Amino acid sequence: MWSWFLTRLKNIFNRIASIIIFLVLLTLTFSVIGVFTQARLPSDMVLTLDMRQALPDQHITNPFAVAAGSMSVIDVVAALARAESDDRVKGLYLRVGGEGISSAQAEELRDAIKSFRAKGKFVIAHAQAFYTNGLGDYYLASAADQIWMQPVSEMNTAGVAATAVFLKGLLDKVDAVPQFTQRYEYKNAANMFTQTDYTAAHREASQRLIESVFESDTAGMAAERKMTRDQVVALINGAPYLTQDAIDKKLIDKQGYDDEAENAAIARAGGKAELKKLSEYFQAVGSPWEGAGRPTIALIQGEGTINDGESQSSAFGGDTSMGGDTIAKAFRDATEDKDIKAILFRVNSPGGSALASDQILDAIKNAQKAGKKVIVSMADVAASGGYYVSLAADKIFAHETTITGSIGVLSGKIVTSGSWALLGINMKPLGVGENALMQSSTQPFTQAQWDSFNRSVDQIYADFTAKVAAGRKLPIEKVRDIAKGRVWTGADAKPRGLVDEFGGFRAALGAAKALAGIPPDTEINLKTFPKAKEPFEVIADAFGTSTEMVRTVAMLGKIMDSRPVAELMEMLGTDAKENEGPQLRMQRQGVN
Numbered sequence: 001m002w003s004w005f006l007t008r009l010k011n012i013f014n015r016i017a018s019i020i021i022f023l024v025l026l027t028l029t030f031s032v033i034g035v036f037t038q039a040r041l042p043s044d045m046v047l048t049l050d051m052r053q054a055l056p057d058q059h060i061t062n063p064f065a066v067a068a069g070s071m072s073v074i075d076v077v078a079a080l081a082r083a084e085s086d087d088r089v090k091g092l093y094l095r096v097g098g099e100g101i102s103s104a105q106a107e108e109l110r111d112a113i114k115s116f117r118a119k120g121k122f123v124i125a126h127a128q129a130f131y132t133n134g135l136g137d138y139y140l141a142s143a144a145d146q147i148w149m150q151p152v153s154e155m156n157t158a159g160v161a162a163t164a165v166f167l168k169g170l171l172d173k174v175d176a177v178p179q180f181t182q183r184y185e186y187k188n189a190a191n192m193f194t195q196t197d198y199t200a201a202h203r204e205a206s207q208r209l210i211e212s213v214f215e216s217d218t219a220g221m222a223a224e225r226k227m228t229r230d231q232v233v234a235l236i237n238g239a240p241y242l243t244q245d246a247i248d249k250k251l252i253d254k255q256g257y258d259d260e261a262e263n264a265a266i267a268r269a270g271g272k273a274e275l276k277k278l279s280e281y282f283q284a285v286g287s288p289w290e291g292a293g294r295p296t297i298a299l300i301q302g303e304g305t306i307n308d309g310e311s312q313s314s315a316f317g318g319d320t321s322m323g324g325d326t327i328a329k330a331f332r333d334a335t336e337d338k339d340i341k342a343i344l345f346r347v348n349s350p351g352g353s354a355l356a357s358d359q360i361l362d363a364i365k366n367a368q369k370a371g372k373k374v375i376v377s378m379a380d381v382a383a384s385g386g387y388y389v390s391l392a393a394d395k396i397f398a399h400e401t402t403i404t405g406s407i408g409v410l411s412g413k414i415v416t417s418g419s420w421a422l423l424g425i426n427m428k429p430l431g432v433g434e435n436a437l438m439q440s441s442t443q444p445f446t447q448a449q450w451d452s453f454n455r456s457v458d459q460i461y462a463d464f465t466a467k468v469a470a471g472r473k474l475p476i477e478k479v480r481d482i483a484k485g486r487v488w489t490g491a492d493a494k495p496r497g498l499v500d501e502f503g504g505f506r507a508a509l510g511a512a513k514a515l516a517g518i519p520p521d522t523e524i525n526l527k528t529f530p531k532a533k534e535p536f537e538v539i540a541d542a543f544g545t546s547t548e549m550v551r552t553v554a555m556l557g558k559i560m561d562s563r564p565v566a567e568l569m570e571m572l573g574t575d576a577k578e579n580e581g582p583q584l585r586m587q588r589q590g591v592n
Contacts, residue, residue, distance in 0.1 A: 044273040046091050046265045047083060047281055049076065051140060052098025054105060056320070057348040057379040058301040059528060071279050073108055073379070074346065077505050078289065079282035080112045084119040086285070090269035092116065092278075093262060096141045097127030097149075103160075103213050103401035104380040104490075106140035108504040110220065113143040115506070122268055124148065126261035127252075133158040135217040135236075138251075142224040147252040148261040155246045158239040160210040160217070168196045175418025179445055180410065181454050183461035187408035187485025205486050209403070212489040216400040225250065289509070289526035295518045296525045297509070298334035298343045298372075302327050302360075306352030306385040311530065322349055324356025327389075330529035331363035335370045340527065341516035342373040344508055345393065351384025351406065354460060360389045361467070368392070373515040377508035378402045378499070383487055387498070388464065391471035394515060397508040398490035398499040405493055407468055408485025409461045411453070417442045472497055 056072045071079075083089040092113070113123055125144035130137055131154070138157040141147045149155065171178060171193060180190035185201040198206070218236065222229040227250070235249050246252045256264070266273050304311075304321040311323035334340050345364070351357070364374055376382070376393040383406035390396055398404055417427045427442040438449050445453060465483050469476040474497050482488075482496045493499045501507065513524060 041088060041281070041284055042274040042276065043088055044269060045089050045276045045281070046093050046269050046273045047079075047089055047278045048093045048095070048275050049278045050095040051101060051109070051137075052095055054099065054101045056303070057105070058303045058346055059299070071282065073105055074505055075282060076109060076278065077112045078287045079278050079285075080116045081506065082285055082288040083281065084116055084121070085288075089121065089281075090273050091122035091124065091265055093265040093275065094123060094125040094141070094144060095127075095258070096125050096137050097130045098137070100132035100134045101136040101140065102380050103136050103139060103217050104399045104403070106136045107216075107220075107399040107401055108379070109140055110143040111504045111506065113140075117143075117145065122265075124261055124265045124268070126150075126256075126258055127153075127155075128258070129153040130155045130157050132156060133161065133239075135160055135214070135221075139217045139220060142221045146254060146264075148254045148256050148264075149243045149246060149252050150257055151243050151255045153243050154240055155243070155251065156240045157236060157251075159236060160214045162206055162210050164198065164202070164206065165192050166196050167192050168194060171414070175422060177415040177418065177444060178412065179415060179450075180412030181457050182485060183409045183457055184484040186487070187406070187410045190410055190412060193414060201484075201486075208492070209487060209489060212491050213401045216489070216491055287526065289524055291523060291525050294523050294525040295341050295513075295516070296337075296339045296527050297512050297516065297518075298337070298340045298529055299526050300327065300330045300334065300343060300345045300529045302345065302389065303348045303379075306349055306356050306360075306389070308353050308356045322352070322356075322360075324353065324359040326530050327360045328363040331360070331367050334527075334529055335363075335367040335372055337527075340372060341518060342375065342512040343367060344375050344377060344512045344526075345390070346377045346379065346505065346508075347382040347386055347390050348379035349383075349386035349389075350381050350403075351386050351388070354385065354388075354409070354464075357385035357388040361392060364389070364392050368394070373512065375508050375512045375515065377505050378404060378490070384408070388467070391468050393471075395501065395508075395511050396499045397501050397503045397511065398493065399504060400489060400491040400502055402490040402493075402499075403487055404490060405482075405486055405488040405498055407464060407479070407483035409457050409464065410485070411457055413439065413441055415441055415444050468498075 055076065057074065058072050059074045080092070083092075094113075117123055123144040124146045125141040126148040127137070127141065128150045130149075133156050135157060138155075168178070178190070178193035180194055182188070182190060185199065186205050188199065188202040188205070191199060191202050195202075218232045219229050221227075222232040225232065227235075235251060238249075241249060241251070243252070243255045247255060254261070254264070262275065266275070302322040304319060306322045306324065309323050309325050311321055311326035313320040331343065334343050368374055374393045376390040376396045378386075378390065378396065378398040379402065381403040382390055382398070383403050387404055387407060420427050429437055429440055429442045431437040431440075435449060435452075437443060438445065438453075465476065465479045468474070468483065469479045472479070478497070482498070488496065488498065490499055490502060494502065501511070509524075509526075510520065513520065513522070518524060
């Protein structure tokens with residue numbers, strides 16, 4: 001009996017442990033490969049980067065994603081910064097023209113590419129086609145020395161567009177009643193439920209937003225292609241073009257297939273260079289902002305919707321969120337770290353929980369009270385709660401096309417009892433307490449509840465605008481004038497005092513060094529918060545168990561295979577056979 005039990009126990013532990021150990025060993029294997037790859041980097045390289053799909057903005061802390069070679073925008077910026085001073089790297093071969101990247105992401109990468117080129121490196125971009133009508137892909141490609149496109153292909157780059165969806169007509173058909181309140185007319189996210197068309201304020205803000213992006217992108221293209229902005233706008237208005245037409249218009253330089261563009265890059269590098277993926281290069285050489293004995297700056301990463309509790313991210317990809325508990329703790333840890341000279345906060349968020357945003361803001365202010373300078377680097381979007389967590393920074397950097405502002409409040413519900421009734425379902429809620437059902441979707445607000453609800457929203461808006469006024473050192477009257485829930489691009493936000501400087505990650509890092517009193521040429525160590533999870537922690541999160549359970553199972557699996565346990569099982573098995581009778585044998589057969 002003991003022999004059978006221990007055998008089965010061993011099999012169970014071995015099966016579970018083998019899966020876990022395989023995943024951990026896979027990570028370690030990729031890491032070891034990366035170490036050996038560093039010694040085998042060729043003496044002449046052309047790095048390759050495929051930007052046909054948008055990248056996550058921030059440094060990836062998932063060990064499995066890192067092991068698989070996944071990169072973020074910040075990783076690309078760091079890798080190109082490292083490659084600038086690497087004599088083995090001759091240039092960059094860039095693939096573009098996929099699903100369409102945002103203008104702000106293109107702006108960040110353009111800055112990195114222009115800095116790379118300023119050190120004598122070349123960049124060749126190749127597109128099989130510019131599939132989308134948006135400007136982001138071509139805006140990025142325009143930073144290259146040469147732009148190639150596949151023969152008889154399409155360049156659809158035509159402008160900037162936005163589409164709003166209005167569901168009020170549908171809600172009317174299903175007897176659903178939206179009840180939302182907003183502060184103020186530009187806080188228009190709920191318009192999709194409450195309107196059938198743009199309001200005047202909604203149209204004004206949305207139209208100006210896409211106009212501002214168009215202005216910034218076309219100005220950047222004109223500067224790189226050595227044209228006037230009017231010439232670029234006229235060409236964009238004439239799109240789409242086939243390959244030869246685009247060459248004739250001087251929008252691209254060469255036509256050819258991807259292998260021809262690759263060969264051109266190798267030839268420009270001297271003819272003997274090898275192609276090397278930027279992700280592999282980065283794994284081999286590491287970040288230029290890592291090293292012992294250097295002055296240390298904290299990098300706190302905040303990406304995704306802001307929620308109460310912990311930040312969330314999938315072990316195997318998917319959306320991330322910015323948890324109030326996680327980010328506040330990151331600031332507290334950085335504040336307590338005596339080696340930290342300043343804190344760089346990278347924000348990429350459309351907003352979310354007001355309470356979690358306030359929790360993060362409080363941690364930032366406490367860090368500043370403790371003597372830490374805080375610099376915010378805005379990515380694609382830092383609006384509503386994303387702006388709230390940024391407003392107290394000592395300096396705010398944004399791209400011209402970053403979406404920011406949205407200083408306002410929006411809240412409400414959709415009453416769906418009528419919709420259920422159409423299906424023959426009657427919702428009959430009961431509650432004890434006068435306002436127990438206030439948030440219920442089964443009944444509308446009473447007038448008293450609606451009045452109380454609006455008073456709360458007024459207080460939150462007053463608090464938000466007061467904090468903006470204090471953080472940005474602006475008169476409250478000016479803040480109220482530029483707030484009202486309106487979204488701005490960085491280009492329009494800067495003259496209104498909502499951001500301080502145009503620039504990406506490296507510009508913000510330079511400002512962090514300056515505010516910390518670190519000389520510009522001094523190498524620094526960038527310490528990332530929150531701390532990256534270990535493989536055991538990632539697996540535990542993915543399978544809904546504790547880290548210690550995962551460690552224990554893996555450990556028990558190893559123990560069950562150890563020699564002492566094997567000898568014990570063999571001994572118990574011998575004893576069991578000697579004492580085994582017919583009844584026990586029948587039980588074993590029944591189980592098996």
